[in-house]
Amino acid sequence: MTRTAVLIDGNFFLKRARRLWGDTSPEKRASECHAYALRHISAKRKMTLEYGDRSLYRIFFYNCPPLENGTFKQPWDEHNTVFSRKHPSNVWMSDFHAALGEKRKVAMRMGELRSANAHYNLKQESLKKLLKGELTTTDLGQEDFTLVGLKQSGVDMRIGLDVASLAHGRTVDQIVLIAGDTGFIPVAKTARRAGLDFLIDPMGHHLPSELILQSDGIEDISNEFDPAKVR
DSSP states (O other): OEEEEEEEEHHHHHHHHHHHHOOOOHHHHHHHHHHHHHHHHHOOOGGGGGGOSEEEEEEEEEEOOOOOSEEEEOTTSSOEEEEOTTSHHHHHHHHHHHHHHTSTTEEEEEOEEEOTTOEEEEOHHHHHHHHHTSSOGGGOOGGGEEEEOOEEESHHHHHHHHHHHHHHTTOOSEEEEEOOSGGGHHHHHHHHHTTOEEEEEOTTOOOOHHHHHTSSEEOOOTTTOOGGGOO
């Protein structure tokens, strides 16, 4: 029996889930996230037969609490965007975290969301229309801008610390990481040097070749996962 830990980059998962399956309630998304992780344990594939059946050690979910204090100038009018506990996006995220944290064998690893350099940027599609004369500056509204610069702090560090602990303590035999950027190359190296089997699920996202080379395989289950079957 292969003892497996599933690690989820929360920001990555939420973006991919929205792209693949659309918007839904926080409770439903939490159930989808839990079911998606468990699918890695229950499904059988040719590439994993040499490791035998899997047993779940734990699901680690890495994310940041929503931004509760922040004020940003809105480029489309004279008002400000004010984030508080009651902001719709904050309510959704808080409910999602609460629902996921109640699931069986889920460990929530929370970092901090920093907003020092946050600001609104004009979306590329709107910029193109502006340059072509299809829009004027007076036509621009909220839908033409996106808030950027919110930075997660402590998330990658927590992933690295957990992988190092799991690897050097030989707590698990295998790690499945749901993520998709080169920032996790050191994490992959740490796991493999300790003799763990390290797999990546990019959820249909294109993986950098450097990350692929530092893993033991790609296990993308996004095509076989059906969120409609999740209760």
